[in-house]
Amino acid sequence: MKILIIEDDADMIDNISQSLQEQDYRVEVAHNYFEAIDKVVMYTYNCILLDLTLPDGDGLDVLQEIKKQE
Numbered sequence: 001m002k003i004l005i006i007e008d009d010a011d012m013i014d015n016i017s018q019s020l021q022e023q024d025y026r027v028e029v030a031h032n033y034f035e036a037i038d039k040v041v042m043y044t045y046n047c048i049l050l051d052l053t054l055p056d057g058d059g060l061d062v063l064q065e066i067k068k069q070e
Contacts, residue, residue, distance in 0.1 A: 002026045004045040006036040006062060008055050016049065033057025040066050 003025050007013050017027045028043070030036035033054045040048075040062065048066065052059035 001046040002028070002044070003047045003049065004028050004030060004036075004039055004043075005049045006030045006054070006059065007049070007051045008032060009051075033059075033062060036062045037065055040069060 003020055005013055005016055005027060007016070007029070008031055013029055013031075017029060020027050028039060028045075030039050033056045036050075036054070036057075036059075039045075050059045050062060054062075
């Protein structure tokens with residue numbers, strides 16, 4: 001399973017990604033709104049963990065982009 005973590009807090013990213021990787025999940029990370037949009041448009045993920053308060057955009061806008069892609 002391929003999981004995208006969209007989160008700007010480095011400690012939280014480390015904790016979540018380490019836990020998921022220990023369970024044999026493939027994990028990718030986007031640290032901000034623009035990285036998230038790039039990854040969502042270019043790749044397919046089985047699961048996305050989305051922070052709603054990103055420093056350079058709104059997580060709900062990322063969610064809208066995901067809906068457009070489908």
